[in-house]
Each structure stands twice: as C-alpha cells, then as structure tokens.
Amino acid sequence: MSEAISEISSLLETLTSSIDVFKSELARQQFSEPSLSASQPHPIDDPTYVPPPLMYEARRLAVSSLNQLRLLLESPLEAAINISMASGEIQGLRLAAEIELPEILDAATDPEEGEDIRVIAERTKTDQRKLEGILRHVVKKGWFRETKPGYFANNRRSNTLRKGRPGSYLIKISNDYVFNVHGKLPELMTHPDESFRMARDPTHTAWNIFANTDLPFFGANGWTEKNPTEAQKFALAMGSLGVASDSGVVYDFPWVELLKDKDAIIDLGGGQGTLSCSLATAYPEIKSFVVQDLPGLRESAEKFITSKSVSDRVKFEEQNFFEPNRRRGTGNYVFILQRVLHDWSVEDGTKILRQLRDCLVDSKSTLIIIDPLLSPAIFTSKAPSAKDSLSALKGKRHYQPVPPPPFIPQDFGDNWLTAHSVNISLIAMLNSFEHTYFSMSHMVELAGMKIKKVNATRGYVQVTEIEIS
Ligand SMILES: C[S@@+](CC[C@H](N)C(=O)[O-])C[C@H]1O[C@@H](n2cnc3c(N)ncnc32)[C@H](O)[C@@H]1O
Known part of the structure; x- marks a missing residue:
C-alpha cells in the first residue's frame, strides 16, 4: 500500500522552494524585499514591470500554495462568517478611493507615520468613529497601514487606489456593476418564470433585473450605447x-x-x-x-x-x-x-x-x-515538484508555464x-x-x-x- 502523502507538507515544500527562487530572483535584479511597512510601491508593483519567466512562475506557485494552505488551515465557519461580510472590504475601499484617502495620507507631515484619524475625518467631513472602524477593517484586509493607534498611512497596495490609477477605476466603477449585479444572481438563477431563468439571450440577465430594463448591456442598440x-x-x-x-x-x-x-x-x-x-x-x-x-x-x-x-x-x-x-x-x-x-x-x-x-x-x-x-478546478497528488519545474526554467527567456505541482489546481x-x-x-x-x-x-x-x-x-x-x- 502506498503511503498517504501529507498535503500540508507537500504544499509547504512548494511554498518554500518557490519563495527561495522568488527571493533569489529579487536579489539577482538588485531589488529589495517587499515590505509590509512600506508606504511606497515596490518596483515589482508597477503594472508595466514584467517579471522574468522564472520569477513569474515562482511568485504564482508561492501565492497558490499559500492559498491552498490557507484552505487547509482555516476554520470553515470562520471562513463563512468572513465571506458573509466581505462586502465591508469592498465598500470600505470604495469609500477610501472616493474620499481620495491615498492622497490625504501622502500629504501628512510624515507620510511614513501617516495621518491622525481626527485630521482625516475633519478633511473629509466624515464621522470620525465610523471612519476609523471602516479603515481598520480595510487595514486588516491588507489595504493601508495603522502605524500607531489611530494613525493611518499608505502601503504598497493602497497606492493603486490613487486617482487615475487602475485600482481606483476598478474599485469605483466595476464595483457599481459587479457588486450590484452579482447581488441579483441568486434571483436570476431561481426566477419563478422558467423562460427567464433558463434564457441565454442578453436581455434576461441578472443585470436586466438590477437595472430594470429590457435592453441588453452591450451592442449597437444596447444600454451602454444609449448611455x-x-x-x-x-x-x-x-x-x-x-x-x-x-x-x-x-x-x-x-x-x-x-x-x-x-x-x-x-x-x-x-x-x-x-x-x-x-x-x-x-x-x-x-x-x-x-x-x-x-x-x-x-x-x-x-x-x-x-x-x-x-x-x-x-x-x-x-x-x-x-x-x-x-x-x-x-x-x-x-x-x-x-x-x-x-x-x-x-x-x-x-x-x-x-x-x-x-x-x-x-x-x-x-x-x-x-x-x-x-x-476545471481539479488537482492531483501526483505531479512534478515545484522545485524540479522551476529549476528547468532557469535562464529561459521565453515564457512557458510550469505544470501545477501536487495539490495545486490546474x-x-x-x-x-x-x-x-x-x-x-x-x-x-x-x-x-x-x-x-x-x-x-x-x-x-x-x-x-x-x-x-x-x-x-x-x-x-x-x-x-x-x-x-
Ligand atoms: C469587454 S469590452 C473589451 C474591450 C477591449 N477589447 C479590452 O480588451 O479592454 C467589449 C467591447 O466590445 C464593444 N462592442 C460591443 N458591441 C459591439 C459591436 N456591435 N461592434 C463593435 N464593438 C462592440 C464594446 O463597446 C466594448 O468596447
């Protein structure tokens, strides 16, 4: 009988070998390590930066093995509780982008220390206690930093919420469509009218329910063309x-x-x-x-x-x-x-x-x-190790994805x-x-x-x- 493979150990092995490669790739390119205490973006955060194939795959493997490990370790009930309130993060970020929080934090006397919540609330004419609660929640989710009690500063992630940056458009605009329209999906999928429920045309969608219109979203006579x-x-x-x-x-x-x-x-x-x-x-x-x-x-x-x-x-x-x-x-x-x-x-x-x-x-x-x-979202326990796949990529300039290692989905x-x-x-x-x-x-x-x-x-x-x- 073959011995059962430890999923945790296998994922940990993927994580450590990919992190080792990621770190050595940072060093090879003379980059510092990214830091949770940084208020400025790291050079690898620039969307125009293209990591070499080896580094790209190492990062992908590290993030996916971390995600799988998290799934193994997290309590299912806690996960359900957190996801049931996940909209708090989205709406908190939307608020941060709308009140231009990254710019306010940048203008602090010492942007590394950040700004006092009392000053932020005064500048944005918002309720201080509510704002503090909302900001602390998004900080817990990895956006912005709390540098000392009640002081908030930018971090690597929050930089993408600056005015005119891709993250700010996504949070402010897509959110409008995506968040509201996704909210109508269960209603669509269980619609009492079977012809609506089973329709595949673009005028019987969750969006049509949300926007209360018969127009398709796209197209020459669609809603976007008329608006x-x-x-x-x-x-x-x-x-x-x-x-x-x-x-x-x-x-x-x-x-x-x-x-x-x-x-x-x-x-x-x-x-x-x-x-x-x-x-x-x-x-x-x-x-x-x-x-x-x-x-x-x-x-x-x-x-x-x-x-x-x-x-x-x-x-x-x-x-x-x-x-x-x-x-x-x-x-x-x-x-x-x-x-x-x-x-x-x-x-x-x-x-x-x-x-x-x-x-x-x-x-x-x-x-x-x-x-x-x-x-499909399938994975297998028998697959080439991340270590072997990554070492085969060394020095390659043309991008070829590595095969998924054990317990990492396709x-x-x-x-x-x-x-x-x-x-x-x-x-x-x-x-x-x-x-x-x-x-x-x-x-x-x-x-x-x-x-x-x-x-x-x-x-x-x-x-x-x-x-x-
Ligand atoms: C999902 S967007 C993709 C835009 C772009 N290709 C990209 O990758 O970001 C689809 C695009 O198709 C355009 N579109 C929709 N109906 C069209 C039509 N009948 N003729 C030409 N373009 C159309 C929309 O205006 C929109 O810009």
Whole structure:
C-alpha cells in the first residue's frame, strides 16, 4: 500500500522552494524585499514591470500554495462568517478611493507615520468613529497601514487606489456593476418564470433585473450605447482590467514578427484602446494601429490614445462587428479580438468571426483572439515538484508555464481567479461565458476557421492564433 502523502507538507515544500527562487530572483535584479511597512510601491508593483519567466512562475506557485494552505488551515465557519461580510472590504475601499484617502495620507507631515484619524475625518467631513472602524477593517484586509493607534498611512497596495490609477477605476466603477449585479444572481438563477431563468439571450440577465430594463448591456442598440457616459465609465474599468494582462500579451507574443508583411493591427471591439496603446508604446517599429468600436466609444478612446502620446500611430474607427468590416479587401492586417467573444452567445460569436473570416480570405491577414481559456478546478497528488519545474526554467527567456505541482489546481487556483471572476460577471451581465479550449475551438470551427496555436502569457489570458480551415 502506498503511503498517504501529507498535503500540508507537500504544499509547504512548494511554498518554500518557490519563495527561495522568488527571493533569489529579487536579489539577482538588485531589488529589495517587499515590505509590509512600506508606504511606497515596490518596483515589482508597477503594472508595466514584467517579471522574468522564472520569477513569474515562482511568485504564482508561492501565492497558490499559500492559498491552498490557507484552505487547509482555516476554520470553515470562520471562513463563512468572513465571506458573509466581505462586502465591508469592498465598500470600505470604495469609500477610501472616493474620499481620495491615498492622497490625504501622502500629504501628512510624515507620510511614513501617516495621518491622525481626527485630521482625516475633519478633511473629509466624515464621522470620525465610523471612519476609523471602516479603515481598520480595510487595514486588516491588507489595504493601508495603522502605524500607531489611530494613525493611518499608505502601503504598497493602497497606492493603486490613487486617482487615475487602475485600482481606483476598478474599485469605483466595476464595483457599481459587479457588486450590484452579482447581488441579483441568486434571483436570476431561481426566477419563478422558467423562460427567464433558463434564457441565454442578453436581455434576461441578472443585470436586466438590477437595472430594470429590457435592453441588453452591450451592442449597437444596447444600454451602454444609449448611455455614452456609462459606456465611457465601463471602458475605463475594462481598460484597468486590461492593464493586468497587457504586459504578458505584449511581451509573450511575437507581434513584430507577425506584423512584418502587414499594414496595421486592427483592434476590433478595442474599447478605449488600452491594448493598442500598450503595443504601440512597446513597439515603435509597428507603425499603424486601428481601434474599432461603436461610435459611443470615440470620445473616450481618442482622449485615452492622446493621453498615451501615441495618436500619430493609433487611430479610432467606427465599426459594428456584426457588419462587414470596412477594412475588408483594403490590405493585410492582424485583427485582434480581445475580451470580445466572451460577451456573446456562440451564435453571435460565430457571426462576428464570419465577418473576420471574410477579411482573411485572399489576403495575408490573420486573426488573434485574446481571452482566458478556462480549466476545471481539479488537482492531483501526483505531479512534478515545484522545485524540479522551476529549476528547468532557469535562464529561459521565453515564457512557458510550469505544470501545477501536487495539490495545486490546474490553473493555479486563486492565481487565475480573475478569469473565473470575470466569468461570473459575464454570466450575470450578459448571459455569456469565458471559453474553454473546446468551446472556443467549436465556435471558431462554426465560422470556418481553426485554432492554429495557443500561446500562454504572463497574465490571465492566452493569445490564440486562428487560421482559415
Ligand atoms: C469587454 S469590452 C473589451 C474591450 C477591449 N477589447 C479590452 O480588451 O479592454 C467589449 C467591447 O466590445 C464593444 N462592442 C460591443 N458591441 C459591439 C459591436 N456591435 N461592434 C463593435 N464593438 C462592440 C464594446 O463597446 C466594448 O468596447
């Protein structure tokens, strides 16, 4: 009989070997260790910093083994109690971003010591005792620091809540949609009208219940198109989500090579143009990018593109992706569909893809789909050790994910939570889903194309190359 493996010991082994590699990678790059007492971001906190493959995998393994260990150690009842009140953290952060707390704490006489709660309450004209309770809760969750009783200061995490930073948009905007709309999911799933409950169209969603409207959220006649201010807000939140995956997409795929015999990148359903702007900044040799989206996005896209100083190479163009593409027959392009197909049913996704297939026929144009391909949440006790997988990565410059070690789920559990969280939001807002490899492959085939290659990235998406079948 084989001896039972200790899950705790196995996860601990993954944790220690990955932490060792992470620390040596920090030292190799002459970075200090991150600190819980720091008020400034660490260089690795910059969303444009791309860790070398070995460091990226070591960090991913460390975080996922910590998460699994926590699951083993935490009391289930305490976990249930904490999660039942988890909205306290979200609303506390939203308040912190709205009263511009990071900026107030920065302006303290000594930002390392932070600011007295009495001063913060006075500046923000809020109730001191309530504010102190709310802030202490978010500090417990890792946002901001309490440096001495009643004194609050910034920390690494709180820096992302500053005005104009991705975290502040996500907390202030997505929260509005995500928090409120998720709240209607149980109502949707148990709706007394079976036709509503089982519907898969975008007008019978948790969002429709929340917003009390029959309009779909997206689309040419959708709610966002009729409410341009909301479309712009949503694009800002989407762009902020994009920041988390952009670096991996930009550096883990050979864009310049692919563009050699092409006229431009066409970023269809490109929103405010976050990805195109990131690519334009990273690759000055790529001369032309076109962000195509609905007319309601023009203003915010042009503003964003100008803010990134790339308006000479990145242009906005109106295009409904259900209609023939205006670029068809005009040249050779790399078409990108990032975070678009997951918004639509298989039927609608196939229609979008067919329009693009028409652009690929008789040209050198290609199609790239950027979306996460979800895996089941399974894990196994028999798998290569983290230590062996990490040592095989040493010196590698091209990113290749390591296989999950024992007791770490296939897509590294919490580490890929973003993709699974977006999936829930899609279900709630649009009656649509993130794809798996098989569902993506099926839809692409319905449109007369096939998957050529799936490229992993140092982010929560894959870059999938498509060709005509
Ligand atoms: C989830 S966002 C993704 C935006 C961007 N690609 C990104 O990765 O951040 C989906 C985008 O599709 C656009 N969209 C929705 N319906 C469209 C249509 N019929 N034609 C063109 N764009 C559309 C939306 O305006 C939005 O910008």
